[in-house]
Amino acid sequence: MLNRFKGLPKQFLWRLTLVNGLIVSSFIAISSWAIYNTACVLAEGMLPMNASQQSQFNATLFQYLWIFSVITIVTGSIVHFYLTRKMIHPLRELIESTKKMKRGEYPGPLEVNNKDETGQLIGHFNDLVKQLKINQQHKDKLVTDISHEFRTPLSNLNGYLYALQKGVVTGDEKLYQALHDEAKRLTNMVEQLEHLKEWDYVSNQVLFEKDRVEIVRLIEQSVDMCHWSLEKAGIVVNVELESGVVVINREAVLQVMSNLLENAIRYNIGSSAITVRGDVSNKKYKVSVSGKGTAIPEADHHKIFDRFYRVDGSRNRSTGGVGLGLAISKEIVQSHGGDIWLSSNGNDHTFAFTLPKEE
DSSP, X not given: OXXXXXXXXXXXXXXHHHHHHHHHHHHHHHHHHHHHHHXXXXXXXXXXXXXXXXXXXXXXXXXXXXXXXXXXXXXXXXXXXXXXXXXHHHHXXXXXXXXXXXXXXXXXXXXXXXXXXXXXXXXHHHHHHHHHHHHHHHHHHHHHHHHHHHHHHHHHHHHHHHHHHHTSSOOOHHHHHHHHHHHHHHHHXXXXXXXXXXXXXXXXXXXXXXXXXXXXXXXHHHHHHTHHHHHHHTOOEEEEEOOOEEEEOHHHHHHHHHHHHHHHHHTBSTXXXXXXXXXXXXXEEEEEEEEEBSOOOGGGTTTTTSTTOOSSTTOOHHHHOOSOHHHHHHHHHHHTTOOEEEEEETTEEEEXXXXXXXX
């Protein structure tokens, strides 16, 4: 398949030069014929010449016009060939880069020397290659992360089941609960991956379902949903909310609040209070969840919203979660045109996000 395009630029160059040469030659021939006949008629009417002189004049004029036409055609064809070759050189590089991409390679960026259509095409091609390369890197990392995340619970399940099969261990309530917990974590991980895939898609859509929502009621509902977890951990929640109406996907923002509250509960030090605050700031509604937790290095602040990322990679999944909750929250908030971030001071952490407020 690739051999079909191997000589394409050179063939195209010669073919283009030949076609243009024929067109230019035709116009020069027609122009020369018109000039010749006009000059002959004018000379015959204006100059006193006998038949022999008139014939000699016509022959000389025809000869000069023929010489000038040939010189013009040859010179024009050479100049056209050179200029066309220079113009299609970027296309030749583009073809070579495309061939590399078909082989599964990612070529380096092509040089853009002008801003015409060819330059714009090369610029878009460079952006395409860059985006494809980034997507491939994300895909490879995602596959690696998923394999790593599934390996431990699957190994635990296989180990326990093999031991039960061989009679090495005897099944009891505690063992069956452990097996159930591992299976539940796998199910939760798959569900979160589905949520993440859904919001990856939604974030690229111009429109998705939104409603006018009084944000205070939604935040209070989120806190109520965590009632049993808070009571079990003995944690008090202080809620300080300013009224505001936002246009959002209700279920999605509920999920963001649930993720932030669950993180605050899971990583809470002792039974220190958690503060949920909401206020209007710069035509946006800002929601923050604050509490004490394990210290997070400043270098990790921007990574904490990455998929499968954990500050402490040695934490087990029963205390460390799946590592997708904050990534999903980021996708949801950004799909609403808001921002999400982390502010820390030692063991004091604040996760905050903004939503555009209804005018």
